[in-house]
Amino acid sequence: MFSIVATETSVLTFISVPGLAYRGDWTFLQLGFGYILGRVFVSFFFLPKYFTSGVTSIYQIIGNRFGQNIQKVASIIFLITRVLADGIRFLATAVIVQVITGWTLISSVILIGVITLVYVVIGGLKIIIWIDSVQFFLYLLGGCITIFFIMYNAEDSFGNIWSGLIYSDKIQIFSFSGSMFDDPYLFINALIGGMFLSLSSHGVDYMMVQRVLSVKDLRSGQKAMIGSGIFVLIQFTIFLFAGSLIFYLFEGAIINKDREFSTFIVEYLPVGLKGFLLAGILSAAMSTLSSSINALASSTLIDLFKGEPSLLSSRLMSLFWAIILIGIALIFDESDSAIVIIGLQIASFTYGGLLGLFILSKFNKEFNSISLIIGLVCSLLIVFYLKYLGIAWTWFILISVIVNITITIIVEKLVTRSGENSLHI
Numbered sequence: 001m002f003s004i005v006a007t008e009t010s011v012l013t014f015i016s017v018p019g020l021a022y023r024g025d026w027t028f029l030q031l032g033f034g035y036i037l038g039r040v041f042v043s044f045f046f047l048p049k050y051f052t053s054g055v056t057s058i059y060q061i062i063g064n065r066f067g068q069n070i071q072k073v074a075s076i077i078f079l080i081t082r083v084l085a086d087g088i089r090f091l092a093t094a095v096i097v098q099v100i101t102g103w104t105l106i107s108s109v110i111l112i113g114v115i116t117l118v119y120v121v122i123g124g125l126k127i128i129i130w131i132d133s134v135q136f137f138l139y140l141l142g143g144c145i146t147i148f149f150i151m152y153n154a155e156d157s158f159g160n161i162w163s164g165l166i167y168s169d170k171i172q173i174f175s176f177s178g179s180m181f182d183d184p185y186l187f188i189n190a191l192i193g194g195m196f197l198s199l200s201s202h203g204v205d206y207m208m209v210q211r212v213l214s215v216k217d218l219r220s221g222q223k224a225m226i227g228s229g230i231f232v233l234i235q236f237t238i239f240l241f242a243g244s245l246i247f248y249l250f251e252g253a254i255i256n257k258d259r260e261f262s263t264f265i266v267e268y269l270p271v272g273l274k275g276f277l278l279a280g281i282l283s284a285a286m287s288t289l290s291s292s293i294n295a296l297a298s299s300t301l302i303d304l305f306k307g308e309p310s311l312l313s314s315r316l317m318s319l320f321w322a323i324i325l326i327g328i329a330l331i332f333d334e335s336d337s338a339i340v341i342i343g344l345q346i347a348s349f350t351y352g353g354l355l356g357l358f359i360l361s362k363f364n365k366e367f368n369s370i371s372l373i374i375g376l377v378c379s380l381l382i383v384f385y386l387k388y389l390g391i392a393w394t395w396f397i398l399i400s401v402i403v404n405i406t407i408t409i410i411v412e413k414l415v416t417r418s419g420e421n422s423l424h425i
Contacts, residue, residue: 001223001224001225001227001228001231002132002133002136002137002231003128003129003130003132003133003136003211003287004202004208004211004212004224004225004228005136005228005231005232005235006132006133006135006139006283006287006288007132007207007208007211007287007291008201008202008208008228008232008288009136009139009232009235009284009287009288013235013239013284014092014139014142014143014239014280014281014284015092015258015261015262015281016092016258017236017239017240018146018239018240018242018243018246018260018261019243019258019259019260019261020243021170021239021240021241021243021247022243022244022246022247022250022255022260023257023260024170025169025170025171025172025173026170026171026172026173026237026240026244027172027173027174027175027185027190028185028190028240029173029236029237029240030173030174030175030185030187030190030191031190031193031194031197031236031394032194032229032232032233032236032237033190033191033194033233034190034191034192034193034194034195034196034197034198035194035195035197035198035229035233036198036226036229036233037191037194037198038194038195038196038197038200038202038203039198039199039225039226039228039229040226040229041195041199041203042198042199042202042203042225043221043222043225043226044222045203046203046204046209046358047212047218047221047222047225049061050209050212051213051217051218051221055213056213056302057075057206057302057303058204058206058209058213059071059075059078059206059299059302059303060302060303061358061361062074062358062361063303065361066357066361066367066372067369068306069369070357070369070372070373071303072304073373073376074303074354074357075206075299075300075303075304076304077350077353077354077376078205078206078299078350078354079296079300080350081205081346081349081351082205082207082292082295082296083296083321083324083325084328084346085346086288086289086292086325086328086329087325087328087329087331089285089288089289090109090112090113090285090289090325090326090328090329091329092258092285093108093109093112093281093282093284093285093329094108094329097112097282099259099262099265099266100262100265100266100274100277100278100281101278105330106330109326109329109330110326112282112285112286112289113289113322113326113329114322115286116286116289116290116293116322117293117318117319117322119131119290120290120293120294120318120322121318121319124294124314125210125214125294126214128290128291128294129211129214131286131287131290132290132291134283135283135286135287136283136287138279138280138283139280139281139283139284140235140280141276141280142276142277142279142280142281143235143239143242143280144238145276145277146245146246146261146264146277147238147241147242147245149268149269149273150242150245150246150248150249151245154248154249161245161248164248165244165247165248170244170247171240171244174187175187179392181392181395182391182392183392184392184393184394186392189392189394189395190394192394192395192398193392193393193394193395193396193397193398194394196351196352196355196397196398196401197351197394197397198229199355199397200351200352200354200355200397201351202225202228203355204351204354204357204358205351205354206295206298207291207292207295207296210291210294210295210298211224211291212225242261243261246260246261246264247260249264249268250263250264265277265278289325292321292325293318293321293322293325294318296317296321296325297314297318297320297321298314300321301313301314301317348383348396348400349380349383349384349396350380351397352379352380352383352396352397352398352399352400352401352403352404353376353379353380353400353404355397355400355401355404356375356376356379356400356401356403356404356405356408357372357376357404359401359405360375360404360405360408365412367408367412368411368412368415368416370415371408371409371411371412371415372408374407374408374411375403375404375405375406375407375408375409375411376404376408378403378404378407379400379401379404379407380400382399382400382403383396383399383400386399
């Protein structure tokens with residue numbers, strides 16, 4: 001459970017979520033409620049199939065149902081999504097490490113990448129899960145230290161600070177007014193978006209499901225899955241509260257986006273605590289990076305190359321993906337959007353297609369490969385169109401899933417009818 005939370009959290013939560021609270025309020029927390037709902041669905045609709053099938057990679061489910069070609073397509077989509085999303089996470093790491101230490105972006109990315117690769121290659125998934133658990137508590141403690149440090153050194157009482165934040169609308173959680181399709185933090189949008197994002201990330205993203213498959217039985221996996229959603233909600237609250245307190249401390253001064261937390265660490269924390277927070281930042285970065293390297297290597301060897309991979313081939317593939325991730329991280333640049341939102345948007349582009357495939361696998365109906373691929377391609381293209389229209393990203397996955405399933409069924413009927421007509425002639 002702790003490994004799941006550490007893997008999905010990364011530096012995005014550590015530096016970007018406090019920034020969201022600093023610049024706005026707590027409406028981001030609405031996504032957390034959707035996360036819990038999504039994981040409940042995953043626990044009872046996806047996990048039983050994964051455990052009874054005895055698969056090593058979840059995309060084997062797709063292969064067993066629709067053939068190896070579709071399995072490879074699903075795996076490739078996962079690989080692309082994972083590389084791009086974790087490139088953003090690397091960027092987030094570089095942003096804060098660069099501010100605190102003065103290192104260059106290149107040196108910080110390479111150093112973190114190499115150190116992470118060492119223990120991934122030596123210990124594999126088992127050591128990753130254990131280290132993730134330790135790293136989870138380390139960076140969560142960093143958020144708690146921030147809260148206690150500001151409260152301890154504040155001139156006002158907690159009651160006065162809390163009242164001031166309420167008066168400034170800095171801790172508003174629920175938003176019931178706004179555009180249905182334009183505002184991602186309208187309550188229903190955030191709830192649906194969070195639910196489908198979690199349903200996809202923890203149901204069809206191999207990096208997350210890989211942890212659950214390592215437990216002893218289905219019930220343990222379900223507890224870990226649902227429990228992780230609750231812990232994510234708790235840590236979102238901790239880091240949003242930290243961001244609000246930093247806003248109080250800085251008196252609302254304008255600071256570069258996603259630099260609020262790192263600025264606080266550099267300018268206010270004493271040397272000992274500054275080092276501890278840096279350790280928390282590196283923990284958040286390495287927990288996600290190690291999981292990504294392992295999942296990318298595993299999916300590549302199992303889904304694309306088939307067969308039983310050797311220890312040597314596994315280590316070489318881990319090295320390959322570590323180099324790719326480091327390279328991608330150096331290519332990315334900061335943009336006007338909060339880094340955490342960019343990371344979630346990247347996942348939203350492809351998750352709908354993968355989730356649609358898994359839902360179709362539960363249909364009591366055979367589908368032609370052509371129908372599945374056309375449906376999958378359309379589900380990816382529709383997201384680009386939705387983004388062009390300015391639709392809130394929280395709708396991307398749901399609409400993408402609907403398009404995937406609908407197009408696949410329509411094309412399948414056309415293909416079947418064409419085949420029947422040809423046979424009749």
